[in-house]
Amino acid sequence: MVPRANGGTAPAAGDCPGPEVLAGWLEGTLSPGERRALAAHLASCDDCRRAVAVAATLEAPPASAAVDERLLARVVAASRRRFPWPWVGAAAAVLAVSVLVFVKPAPSPSRKIAEPPQGPLRVAAIEERDRVFEETPRKVEAPAPPVAVEEARSRTAPAPAPMKEEAPRVEVAEPEPPPMEEPPPPPAPESPAVARAEGPGKTVTDLSRVFSPVFAVDPRGDLWLRRGRGEAGRAGAFETLAPTDSFCALEAGAAFTLEGRATVVLERGAEAVFCFFKPERAYTVELVQGQVMIDTEGIPQNWRASRGGAALAFSSLNGRIALELRGDQLSALLLEGRADFQNGSKAERLEAGREVVAADGGRLTVRRAETRKKAQRFAELRPKAMTVFSATFDGDEASGPFPYAVVAGEPVREGAERYLRGVATEERGRTRVSVEVRAERPVLFTSGLVLRFRYRTTAPTLTLRAGPFSAPFAAVAGGRWAEGEIGLSALENEGVPPVPLEEIAGVRIEASFDGKIAGRLDVDGIYLIRRAR
Amino acid sequence: MPGTLLCLLLGAALQDRDAVDAAIQKFNRDYGRVGVREEDRIQAVNALAAHRCEKVARTLAPYLVCSPVAVRIVTARRLGGFSGVPGVDSDLVNALLHPRNTGQRGVQVTILQALGSLRAEGAAEAVSRLVESPDVWVAKAAIEAAGKIRSGAAVDALVRTLVRLDGPAGDRDASLDLFGGELPTTSILQIALRDAAAKDNARRKVARDVLREPLRTALKSITRLDFSGVREWKEWWQKHKRTFSVPP
Numbered sequence: 001m002v003p004r005a006n007g008g009t010a011p012a013a014g015d016c017p018g019p020e021v022l023a024g025w026l027e028g029t030l031s032p033g034e035r036r037a038l039a040a041h042l043a044s045c046d047d048c049r050r051a052v053a054v055a056a057t058l059e060a061p062p063a064s065a066a067v068d069e070r071l072l073a074r075v076v077a078a079s080r081r082r083f084p085w086p087w088v089g090a091a092a093a094v095l096a097v098s099v100l101v102f103v104k105p106a107p108s109p110s111r112k113i114a115e116p117p118q119g120p121l122r123v124a125a126i127e128e129r130d131r132v133f134e135e136t137p138r139k140v141e142a143p144a145p146p147v148a149v150e151e152a153r154s155r156t157a158p159a160p161a162p163m164k165e166e167a168p169r170v171e172v173a174e175p176e177p178p179p180m181e182e183p184p185p186p187p188a189p190e191s192p193a194v195a196r197a198e199g200p201g202k203t204v205t206d207l208s209r210v211f212s213p214v215f216a217v218d219p220r221g222d223l224w225l226r227r228g229r230g231e232a233g234r235a236g237a238f239e240t241l242a243p244t245d246s247f248c249a250l251e252a253g254a255a256f257t258l259e260g261r262a263t264v265v266l267e268r269g270a271e272a273v274f275c276f277f278k279p280e281r282a283y284t285v286e287l288v289q290g291q292v293m294i295d296t297e298g299i300p301q302n303w304r305a306s307r308g309g310a311a312l313a314f315s316s317l318n319g320r321i322a323l324e325l326r327g328d329q330l331s332a333l334l335l336e337g338r339a340d341f342q343n344g345s346k347a348e349r350l351e352a353g354r355e356v357v358a359a360d361g362g363r364l365t366v367r368r369a370e371t372r373k374k375a376q377r378f379a380e381l382r383p384k385a386m387t388v389f390s391a392t393f394d395g396d397e398a399s400g401p402f403p404y405a406v407v408a409g410e411p412v413r414e415g416a417e418r419y420l421r422g423v424a425t426e427e428r429g430r431t432r433v434s435v436e437v438r439a440e441r442p443v444l445f446t447s448g449l450v451l452r453f454r455y456r457t458t459a460p461t462l463t464l465r466a467g468p469f470s471a472p473f474a475a476v477a478g479g480r481w482a483e484g485e486i487g488l489s490a491l492e493n494e495g496v497p498p499v500p501l502e503e504i505a506g507v508r509i510e511a512s513f514d515g516k517i518a519g520r521l522d523v524d525g526i527y528l529i530r531r532a533r
Numbered sequence: 534m535p536g537t538l539l540c541l542l543l544g545a546a547l548q549d550r551d552a553v554d555a556a557i558q559k560f561n562r563d564y565g566r567v568g569v570r571e572e573d574r575i576q577a578v579n580a581l582a583a584h585r586c587e588k589v590a591r592t593l594a595p596y597l598v599c600s601p602v603a604v605r606i607v608t609a610r611r612l613g614g615f616s617g618v619p620g621v622d623s624d625l626v627n628a629l630l631h632p633r634n635t636g637q638r639g640v641q642v643t644i645l646q647a648l649g650s651l652r653a654e655g656a657a658e659a660v661s662r663l664v665e666s667p668d669v670w671v672a673k674a675a676i677e678a679a680g681k682i683r684s685g686a687a688v689d690a691l692v693r694t695l696v697r698l699d700g701p702a703g704d705r706d707a708s709l710d711l712f713g714g715e716l717p718t719t720s721i722l723q724i725a726l727r728d729a730a731a732k733d734n735a736r737r738k739v740a741r742d743v744l745r746e747p748l749r750t751a752l753k754s755i756t757r758l759d760f761s762g763v764r765e766w767k768e769w770w771q772k773h774k775r776t777f778s779v780p781p
Binding site for chain 1: 563566567568570571572573575576602603606607638639642643668669670671673674
């Protein structure tokens with residue numbers, strides 16, 4: 001062991017260092033001798049190098065800030081107990097250290113990523129991640145995003161608008177349209193990055209002005225995340241992807257949910273970059289290799305697919321599409337649903353069973369193709385459920401994947417448990433105790449949408465409300481924690497059920513008691529989950 | 534000059550007709566393709582319903598009956614905006630009374646709401662019959678529609694319903710609010726199960742909470758009168774039943 005300047009020791013090359021040492025590497029607090037020793041170790045240790053690369057994507061905390069030792073120990077202990085791979089525990093500890101000592105910096109207009117959240121970082125167990133979507137979820141414990149959640153929050157469903165100004169536009173007024181915004185006029189799609197001059201002969205491309213990061217949840221299968229040009233690491237329960245990050249499926253197929261709006265399946269060996277192209281309000285996928293399938297889960301969306309010089313732009317994609325690289329050609333086969341795409345200067349309609357092939361130079365070919373095998377493969381690999389909203393009351397209201405506000409309820413912390421305690425109001429001789437959250441980005445109702453929640457109450461029944469729709473719910477009383485679930489199609493608004501594409505802006509859970517009885521309602525987690533079709 | 538104006542008007546009409554025909558073709562294509570999803574069907578209905586004319590109403594009318602429930606609801610909602618378009622109210626009434634929509638509470642409620650929005654006088658009789666529906670939400674929608682349509686044919690059913698819901702206790706505030714989202718507490722449930730009269734009273738109290746205010750609002754809208762109690766309404770109606778006509 002190499003002695004440290006502050007009286008401790010640092011590991012020699014060959015021994016994996018503790019999380020404090022890795023954090024010191026990132027913070028620049030190691031002595032030169034310690035850095036040399038650790039550099040030698042990182043040169044030969046893939047696990048530690050990967051952990052440092054992942055942690056480096058977070059904001060570096062000031063060295064003077066304190067570390068919550070107890071919480072750090074708890075995170076490391078928990079991660080080592082759950083993870084069969086030691087490096088994940090190390091990564092978790094490094095991430096925990098990085099975020100625990102975080103202090104919110106002053107905002108800067110040149111910042112590409114938003115301030116990390118206040119509060120502890122938790123890394124989801126891989127077993128937990130897989131179990132969550134087979135059984136009733138407990139908490140979606142995920143690393144907080146280091147990037148602009150404000151982008152996702154302000155982003156409504158992309159409008160199904162043509163990609164170029166000369167494309168025909170259907171001039172109809174929608175009496176009750178889904179939440180869509182008019183997109184700004186798109187720039188030339190061939191040069192999406194904005195370049196700015198920095199002195200003579202120097203040009204810097206500022207991707208953040210046109211590309212927004214996206215987040216991914218519900219990972220399944222052999223899903224790996226590569227940050228920039230670094231090594232790939234197993235994807236966590238919640239990942240935020242910068243425009244330089246890519247998902248890949250190494251030994252087997254994989255899948256994830258993109259921002260609660262689309263299901264993405266990667267075939268074995270596939271790798272792709274995902275982000276959001278702001279000028280056209282379109283999700284983008286850059287195929288590095290292999291095949292990717294996307295299902296928009298009933299929500300019309302704009303998508304751009306590209307590979308080198310070959311690119312395809314789809315507006316109003318509502319269905320399932322398979323994207324594949326074949327040499328220098330990019331193929332898009334619509335398995336289900338429909339989409340509009342640009343073929344030269346005109347918009348064309350793509351129907352299920354039709355394939356568009358783009359070659360370098362923009363040449364497009366449209367032909368019929370067989371869909372059965374790809375459709376079967378998609379059904380095998382896709383997640384069985386897709387989280388479209390989650391509120392876990394861990395202090396993640398603004399920073400989690402689905403930003404929300406607490407409208408009613410008091411946050412309570414009991415040891416490691418965090419939940420909302422219902423607030424009581426009296427009305428006409430009855431006491432109502434309620435918990436309510438409002439989503440920053442309303443969820444669109446589609447078939448298969450389910451409300452799940454974890455609760456504890458002394459009332460025999462609850463009233464569940466999602467948007468304007470409500471239904472009674474027989475509770476497990478007696479003050480024990482219990483899981484509840486109800487399909488949203490069972491709710492009604494004065495006798496009328498929700499119809500697809502109606503907005504659900506919030507969820508309220510209510511218990512009612514006679515007179516001034518001191519009843520109780522605690523809620524630990526509210527989720528809206530869409531079951532696979 | 535008049536000839537030029539006539540040509541311009543005819544030209545505009547032809548263009549509108551072409552646009553409507555194109556919209557109907559697009560609707561048929563989008564709605565009927567293989568593997569279409571419910572969301573696509575609803576979007577297709579929304580897109581077509583932006584053209585508010587008789588031809589579109591005729592195209593959409595069958596979907597009030599022969600389509601998934603969600604599509605029927607959306608179609609009824611859209612047709613509720615076809616004010617002044619001939620034949621829409623009869624299409625809605627036919628769908629309301631169609632056997633396929635019997636028991637489809639959401640569809641019936643939405644059709645009744647549409648008829649109210651249209652102020653469809655031709656639907657007054659069908660609406661009045663549903664004022665006394667055993668389904669509280671259908672009854673509420675019918676009461677509200679009757680108030681908007683302002684037909685004298687509904688007054689008898691409205692007063693009768695108001696009297697029936699009052700019960701022996703008179704105009705006291707109910708202690709339950711089932712359709713506001715609450716369920717009765719355990720003690721009330723136990724009482725209700727044990728005692729049939731209490732059960733009926735509990736049900737009546739619940740319906741009263743939902744329907745009392747809409748009933749009063751509808752009667753006030755039709756008669757331009759405002760009585761405070763059920764007894765006053767009952768007495769007034771007994772006195773004026775044979776001579777009543779809807780005031781302007």
